Amino acid sequence: MTDKAVRIRPILAYAALAVLLAAGAAQSAAGFKETRAAVQSDTQTAEQAFADAPDGVDPMVTGPVSTAFKQRQVTANCETAVWPNIPMVCYPD
Numbered sequence: 771m772t773d774k775a776v777r778i779r780p781i782l783a784y785a786a787l788a789v790l791l792a793a794g795a796a797q798s799a800a801g802f803k804e805t806r807a808a809v810q811s812d813t814q815t816a817e818q819a820f821a822d823a824p825d826g827v828d829p830m831v832t833g834p835v836s837t838a839f840k841q842r843q844v845t846a847n848c849e850t851a852v853w854p855n856i857p858m859v860c861y862p863d
Contacts, residue, residue: 816861817854826853831862 820827831839839862843849848860 815854816856816858819858819861826856827861833862835862 816827842859846857846859848856851857851860
């Protein structure tokens with residue numbers, strides 16, 4: 771009887787380790803999918819952000835802005851953007 775118990779213990783230990791590793795991998799994969807979904811849902815278009823303006827919102831800024839913001843607008847070609855395809859980087863935070 772003790773010979774059988776001695777043989778089964780390592781098998782049970784490896785099986786338990788395999789189950790723990792599989793559970794950890796599944797939890798990690800689930801967390802990764804949730805993170806991607808949150809990032810995608812955080813992306814908002816100008817049309818969604820300004821839904822109460824059906825004719826669109828001009829990204830013209832009339833107040834003081836930083837040089838970095840102006841550079842972002844130039845990089846995103848905000849001057850030539852047409853509603854509703856205006857990147858959100860064209861609007862100040």
